[in-house]
Structure formats: C-alpha cells, structure tokens
Amino acid sequence: MQPKVKRLLVDFFSCSACSTLARKVFGHGIPIFMLHRMREHGDAIPPEAATSDTHLRRCLTYLVDNHYSFLSLRDLTHALAHQQRLPEKCVVFTMDDGFEDQARIAAPIFAEFNCPATLFLITGMLDQQLWPWDDKVAFAINQTTVASFNIAIGENSYQFTLNTDKDRRTARRKIQDAIKAGPFDQLTTILANLEKATQVEIPALPPPQYKPLTWEEARGYEKQGIEFAPHTISHSILSRLDRDTASREILGSWQRVREELSNPSPVFCYPTGRYCDFGSREVKLIREAGLTGAVSTIPAQVRPELANDYYRFALPRYSLPNSFSDFKLYCSWVEYVRERNLRYWPR
Ligand SMILES: [Zn+2]
The missing domain is CATH 3.20.20.370 (Glycoside hydrolase/deacetylase)
Known part of the structure; x- marks a missing residue:
C-alpha cells in the first residue's frame, strides 16, 4: 500500500x-x-x-x-x-x-x-x-574499514560488501540472525572470527x-x-x-x-x-x-x-x-x- x-x-x-x-x-x-x-x-x-x-x-x-x-x-x-x-x-x-x-x-x-x-x-x-553479543556484532560492522569480508557461521559462509549504510545494516542483521539460528554455543569463536574478518578489535567491556x-x-x-x-x-x-x-x-x-x-x-x-x-x-x-x-x-x-x-x-x-x-x-x-x-x- x-x-x-x-x-x-x-x-x-x-x-x-x-x-x-x-x-x-x-x-x-x-x-x-x-x-x-x-x-x-x-x-x-x-x-x-x-x-x-x-x-x-x-x-x-x-x-x-x-x-x-x-x-x-x-x-x-x-x-x-x-x-x-x-x-x-x-x-x-x-x-x-x-x-x-x-x-x-x-x-x-x-x-x-x-x-x-x-x-x-x-x-x-x-x-x-560484559556487554551484549548482538551489540558487539553491530560494533564490529559499524567500525570496520574493510570494503568486504567473508565469515563462516555454523554450516554456512557469508560474503559481505560494505559500500553503503544499507550494506552495513544488512550485514549486521544477517550475522545476528545467523548466530540466533545457528551454533549459539560457538559464539566466542564466531566473534573472534568476526574480529579477524573486519580487522576490528571488540573490547571486552562496552x-x-x-x-x-x-x-x-x-x-x-x-x-x-x-x-x-x-x-x-x-x-x-x-x-x-x-x-x-x-x-x-x-x-x-x-x-x-x-x-x-x-x-x-x-x-x-x-x-x-x-x-x-x-x-x-x-x-x-x-x-x-x-x-x-x-x-x-x-x-x-x-x-x-x-x-x-x-x-x-x-x-x-x-x-x-x-x-x-x-x-x-x-x-x-x-x-x-x-x-x-x-x-x-x-x-
Ligand atoms: Zn535486550
């Protein structure tokens, strides 16, 4: 409508x-x-x-x-x-x-x-x-200066290009949704992989x-x-x-x-x-x-x-x-x- x-x-x-x-x-x-x-x-x-x-x-x-x-x-x-x-x-x-x-x-x-x-x-x-895992994902995507990156979450691998604000929103949402749907017990490893892929150090405290x-x-x-x-x-x-x-x-x-x-x-x-x-x-x-x-x-x-x-x-x-x-x-x-x-x- x-x-x-x-x-x-x-x-x-x-x-x-x-x-x-x-x-x-x-x-x-x-x-x-x-x-x-x-x-x-x-x-x-x-x-x-x-x-x-x-x-x-x-x-x-x-x-x-x-x-x-x-x-x-x-x-x-x-x-x-x-x-x-x-x-x-x-x-x-x-x-x-x-x-x-x-x-x-x-x-x-x-x-x-x-x-x-x-x-x-x-x-x-x-x-x-601590601070919430979903905000850590948002932080890495918002701060990164890489133009694109790949990440594996569970059985799936994802590729993201970050040219626009919309691209960043999409990447944030897809990664958060993949973590929610996938291997939540591997969260620490996934966040470590996200740090490597985005070249952003995620601090332990907010x-x-x-x-x-x-x-x-x-x-x-x-x-x-x-x-x-x-x-x-x-x-x-x-x-x-x-x-x-x-x-x-x-x-x-x-x-x-x-x-x-x-x-x-x-x-x-x-x-x-x-x-x-x-x-x-x-x-x-x-x-x-x-x-x-x-x-x-x-x-x-x-x-x-x-x-x-x-x-x-x-x-x-x-x-x-x-x-x-x-x-x-x-x-x-x-x-x-x-x-x-x-x-x-x-x-
Ligand atoms: Zn909440």
Whole structure:
C-alpha cells in the first residue's frame, strides 16, 4: 500500500468516532511498546538504531490528546493475573538492556507525561563484566574499514560488501540472525572470527558509545519513577542454554536487581524474545522465581481474554516504530482486529 494512502486510512480509522464505535463492537487490546537506544538532536547514533526524543514526545502527546491511560507493566501483569478490569484505552512502555542514554534521555520525557516506564537490565553489563553479543556484532560492522569480508557461521559462509549504510545494516542483521539460528554455543569463536574478518578489535567491556547505566545512576532514576526489571545476566538466548545455565541467567539477574534497587518490577524480559527463544522450561523457572509475568518481542497487542498462565509469561510487545503512522496503527482497534483474526497464539 502507498504510504500516503496508508496514512489517510490510519487517520480515518483512528479518529475518535470510529474508534469509540469499533472498540465497542470488536473489543480492544493493550499495546506494550519497547524502546532500545535513545538519541537526541546531534547524536551520532544512526536514526534507524534509536528512538529520538522528539519522536517519543510526539507519540506520548498523541496518546494524551486521544485519552489513552498509561499503565505500568507491573500493574498490567497484576491486573491480568487477578482478572481485573483494565481502562478501555491504555498503553504500556518498556525499554530493554540498560544503556545510559535510555534513562538519561527517556526518563525526563516519561516523567513530563506522568507515564510509567520499565527498563529491563542486563545485569552483567551493569556489574561491568560484559556487554551484549548482538551489540558487539553491530560494533564490529559499524567500525570496520574493510570494503568486504567473508565469515563462516555454523554450516554456512557469508560474503559481505560494505559500500553503503544499507550494506552495513544488512550485514549486521544477517550475522545476528545467523548466530540466533545457528551454533549459539560457538559464539566466542564466531566473534573472534568476526574480529579477524573486519580487522576490528571488540573490547571486552562496552566502548563509550555503548555506555551502560551504573547501579548508582539506576537508583537515581528509580527515584524519578523508572521501574527496573531483570533481563538476564548476559543477554544469552535462554532456549539455547542448558537448564542450569538458563536458570542462573534468570535467577541471577532477578537477584542483582533486588540487591541493588529499592523496588524492582517482578516482570522478566527474554533476550531477543521470539517464540523460539523461550518456552515452557523458561516460563516454569520464571514462575518459580516468584516473578509475575514476562515479555517477549512477538509483535501484537496484549489480549486480556487470553491471559492464562502461559500467556502472562509471553506477553507480546511492539518495537516502538519510527513511523508515527505505524505507531498510531499499533495503538488502534484495527491492529487488534487484524491480529485477532490471525489466530496465531499457541495454546
Ligand atoms: Zn535486550
């Protein structure tokens, strides 16, 4: 569909009269949005890799103007567990990983709109032990000066040419996807091969452009209203780990946020978060740890009528789109009806 036609349709279907009627007829869901990196005017971070402060402000203004309520993820999971009635139009915001720019830029904006937000922490990063493997891949591809390179990942070998920004984006995505799909236990070797192929030394701890929060800063943002929650120790894909290691990643990160913060949110976030990245084993471990819910990256609105003991630990989320029109669509009843008819939720 032409972007302009799509924009006009989204505007029409999201208008107040249409939306009120359709929500009564069809019902409604709750979008949870996730943000990754944040950028302000003048930051070097590429636009597609981060949410700008102006875009976040525009999205929140739209929600206020259109009478949406803001709900914390903690309150949403509590309401789902106890089958409590939720506001007719509400939205939840989350952020993943624990980089310094996320809290520094987003926290004052969320506070300005009185909007609760949950920031999931890779606790090993805040403990200054590591940084995420997927960001290491991005770092090597962004920094390299070679014009092309080859790399073998599992059974497959890949060749990349890096003439344009688009080439770099493609290389990043393909390598990250190949690692997710392939031999996750060979990650150390793959990253060493990537260093050789790109002639970029990947530091053991995050370089300045991937600066994590410190625990001290997190405590300060907690006082400003940000809720913090566990996102594993090392950002490993849980379904690819043996049971003891997966358990350590879940329990260890939950323990660290409870040790360092006053009132962490008891909701877990799966690294990468696709259907295949977690399963009933992880849900059981999370429930046994006393956590009350978990979020995935499966893009859909939350449907309270589905909230059984598995669904509450696999809640869907949208990546906050950089397109304002897509953002309005994800908040709308149109998206709820479309997803309901896809019927792709596992039972
Ligand atoms: Zn993450």
